[in-house]
Amino acid sequence: MGRRWASARAGRWKANDWMPDDKDALFKVMNEIGIIGQLTTTLFEARLPDGVLVSHFSVINHLVRLGDGRTPLQLARAFQVPKTTMTHTLSGLVKRGWVTMAPNPRDARSKQVFLTDTGRRFREEAIAALGPDLVEILQRLPLDPATLLPGLTTLRQVLDKMRESHD
Amino acid sequence: MGRRWASARAGRWKANDWMPDDKDALFKVMNEIGIIGQLTTTLFEARLPDGVLVSHFSVINHLVRLGDGRTPLQLARAFQVPKTTMTHTLSGLVKRGWVTMAPNPRDARSKQVFLTDTGRRFREEAIAALGPDLVEILQRLPLDPATLLPGLTTLRQVLDKMRESHD
DNA sequence: ACTATATAGTGCGATGTCGCACTTTATGTC
């Protein structure tokens, strides 16, 4: 299972305790994001079959949306995980019969990942299983999630660019 | 190391592909949040000494901000991790001399976690080490992070409440 | 007081993540 950890949600912090306002605000934003990401993962994973992780769904979902036939390395890059991790994740998908691996005709070192019908069906069911939770969140949330999206996307793009330029 | 995985950042999705607008927007928000959380963890961990994880910093930071003397279980709850995970994390902190564990005088089953001077110094250094990255993000970010904070906090609170009411 | 149940912490085993090193194949240089 996965990733977790940010600052505990239990405490609201005072600004200017140890940082200027804007750094402090950014730090808090990243904190909240870490916590939300953790809670989201837990929530979603509870709706998936036993032993199936968000990583599995994410790869299948990616292949459905952007097309299969991708190589393992392309997938690893898309998800920002080491190739060994992708190897492991893909082996789980193969074991469950949700994808098949074929040699890549363009490059004998490489492979291609293809979806099976069972794999597509798994995605449909996972999405359906998550639906009620999304509805409940929307009911309780006193704001339109769409208002958050542009800012988050911008932040993600900035972080992505930094990652590229740093390594 | 830790948590990762969301949908790959590589593709922007069309609304109404398979969900009504608001569900789709919420799903995208959670996706972006997952990716940002992952990138943030990677970034921060690169600034920490070898083998030191965000989990270590988070616990120390929590103790500095909200006061030490907490029990391991209180910490586990604050961070939403199983108690076994907290046991493991704390053992790492003890090993590095950043906290000490003492029996809890109020409850002989329990313990209390106390910061050491070295532990406080580690926190200072970690924060200092992260500073330049925060500055760089702020320079590249064409918006004030403070504008994101209220919405994220609200979303986190909703998810927190749901967790409580579900289990 | 006695007993049943709940709680705090931990050891252990299973599994996910990821760095390192290796094999196989591609690419670039001469």
Add this chain to the structure above:
DNA sequence: GACATAAAGTGCGACATCGCACTATATAGT
């Protein structure tokens, strides 16, 4: 074409996370 270097994928080992089961202690009901 021969050779050095790079890239794709995987085996292996280290380690983090976490469920299960266990011990020790507290609490509740009688």
